[in-house]
Every structure is written in C-alpha cells, then in structure tokens.
Amino acid sequence: MFESLDAFRAHCGEPTMPLEQCPICSAIPERSYGDRSEAPAAGFEQLRNIGEDELRQCPTCRRVYLYVETHYGNDIYTGNDSRWQLERHAVDVVWGLEWGVTRRLPARDVTRVSEAFFPNHALVRLGTNAWFALDTSNRLVTLDTSGAIDKLIDADPPHDVSGDLETAKRYAVQLAAIAPSNDERLDYFEYLRFVEGEWTPEQRQTIEAARAATGLVPMTNPVGWLDMRPSAERSGTDVRVRLWVRRGKSLVRRDVTVRPDGHLVRDDVVIASDLPLR
Numbered sequence: 001m002f003e004s005l006d007a008f009r010a011h012c013g014e015p016t017m018p019l020e021q022c023p024i025c026s027a028i029p030e031r032s033y034g035d036r037s038e039a040p041a042a043g044f045e046q047l048r049n050i051g052e053d054e055l056r057q058c059p060t061c062r063r064v065y066l067y068v069e070t071h072y073g074n075d076i077y078t079g080n081d082s083r084w085q086l087e088r089h090a091v092d093v094v095w096g097l098e099w100g101v102t103r104r105l106p107a108r109d110v111t112r113v114s115e116a117f118f119p120n121h122a123l124v125r126l127g128t129n130a131w132f133a134l135d136t137s138n139r140l141v142t143l144d145t146s147g148a149i150d151k152l153i154d155a156d157p158p159h160d161v162s163g164d165l166e167t168a169k170r171y172a173v174q175l176a177a178i179a180p181s182n183d184e185r186l187d188y189f190e191y192l193r194f195v196e197g198e199w200t201p202e203q204r205q206t207i208e209a210a211r212a213a214t215g216l217v218p219m220t221n222p223v224g225w226l227d228m229r230p231s232a233e234r235s236g237t238d239v240r241v242r243l244w245v246r247r248g249k250s251l252v253r254r255d256v257t258v259r260p261d262g263h264l265v266r267d268d269v270v271i272a273s274d275l276p277l278r
C-alpha cells in the first residue's frame with residue numbers, strides 16, 4: 001500500500017459522507033491525546049485497523065486516523081508510562097507525514113520530514129544532513145544544490161507560502177536548513193560558541209562590537225541577550241524574513257524574500273567577521 005500515493009489512496013478509499021453525518025466520526029475530535037488514565041473518545045473502539053496497527057479507519061464513512069501510543073520508562077515491555085495520540089487526517093496528509101514517509105522508505109534512515117509545503121513532494125532528511133524531495137511514486141531527488149531546490153519549486157509550486165507571515169517564516173527557515181552550506185542559523189547571539197576561558201581585551205572588544213553592529217535591542221529576559229529568532233514582515237505580495245547565521249567565524253544577517261511563487265531571494269550582509277569562535 002505504500003508503493004505510491006495512488007496505491008495508498010486505493011487502499012484507504014475516500015470518505016463516503018460528510019463528517020457531521022457519520023455517527024462515529026462526529027463523536028471523535030480531530031485531534032486528541034492522553035495518558036493511561038484517559039481513554040480516547042467513544043467511537044474509537046469501533047475504528048478498524050487497516051493493515052498497519054496505527055492506521056485506523058471508520059467502518060461507516062472510511063475516514064482515516066492515526067493512533068500512536070508512546071511508551072517510555074524503564075520497563076522494556078510496557079514502559080512505566082505511556083501516552084496516546086489520535087488524529088483524523090486526509091489520506092494525502094497521512095502519506096506525507098513522517099509516519100507515512102518512514103513506511104514509504106523502509107530501507108532508509110529517515111531522520112526528519114518537513115512540514116508539507118509542496119503538493120507532490122515531501123522534504124525528507126536522510127542520515128545526518130542530506131535532504132531530498134520524495135515524489136508520490138517514492139522517487140528521491142537530491143537537494144544538494146540551490147539549483148535543485150529551484151527546480152523543485154518550478155516543477156511542484158508550493159502551497160501558498162507568502163499568504164501569512166508565520167508560514168513564510170517556517171518555509172524560509174526550512175529551505176535555509178536544506179540549502180547546502182555550512183551556515184548555521186542562530187536563534188540568539190549568545191548561542192555563538194565563543195572560545196573558552198578568559199577573553200583577551202581584544203576578543204572582548206570584538207565581541208562587543210559585533211553585538212552593537214547587529215542593531216538589536218538587548219532582551220529583558222534573559223537579560224541582555226540578543227534575539228535572533230526569525231522575524232517576518234510583509235512587502236507587497238512578498239514576505240521578507242530575517243534570519244541570522246554563523247558562517248565560519250562570521251556573523252551574517254540574511255534577508256530572505258519569499259515570493260508568492262515560492263522562490264526565495266537571499267540577501268546576506270556580513271555583520272562581523274574574525275570573531276573569536278570555536
């Protein structure tokens with residue numbers, strides 16, 4: 001059932017009636033979770049397992065659910081504690097979630113699956129740092145150059161990624177994580193790994209100058225820190241996302257313009273270089 005999206009769709013089928021009309025599904029929340037002491041909503045017991053233990057289906061309307069139990073603790077059989085999560089999803093969504101992707105690529109070391117930005121591709125990390133686009137027939141295309149990423153955007157234009165600021169931010173951050181480089185995105189200035197031990201007066205001065213050059217106002221909590229988390233603002237139909245990255249011994253301010261077609265325009269400015277970094 002995991003060979004292709006068509007096969008998976010055929011396996012799961014489609015809802016046969018509106019949600020409100022199904023007596024089972026209308027009683028189950030779209031998303032619910034709990035621990036051992038709480039049971040899922042009434043109606044859960046009637047869902048059927050359809051080939052995979054965690055993949056459940058309503059016998060009345062064919063809607064699908066993922067029911068995932070997580071055991072943790074020291075007892076190797078049952079764990080000392082457990083939690084469950086029950087989510088109703090469209091078939092295509094299940095297909096693109098990490099749950100689906102790990103089953104579509106059983107022989108691969110899937111370590112991360114991005115939010116579903118593209119209609120016909122999942123962005124998948126294999127091993128420690130190699131990103132791929134996985135199509136609906138489970139073919140992998142490596143995303144090892146920015147040209148490869150541009151090609152993907154042209155071939156399978158992403159869903160509306162500039163419609164709201166939060167989506168644009170997550171999209172820019174995700175693509176920055178894929179872009180092949182040694183750049184390391186920073187959330188706080190304080191996350192820069194400076195040399196250990198007592199700083200020389202010159203080192204201290206370099207660091208203070210870099211802090212000042214960011215133009216950022218120190219935070220009150222944690223006091224004095226510089227907030228470098230992604231920020232976004234609208235610019236016509238585009239969204240401008242600001243990120244901060246470390247590149248070698250330099251601190252770089254990166255403005256990423258997210259265009260409505262999903263393409264990104266990057267503008268890097270080196271704010272400080274030769275920092276005393278490890």
Ligand SMILES: [Zn+2]
Nearest residue numbers: 022025058061
């Ligand atoms: Zn139902």
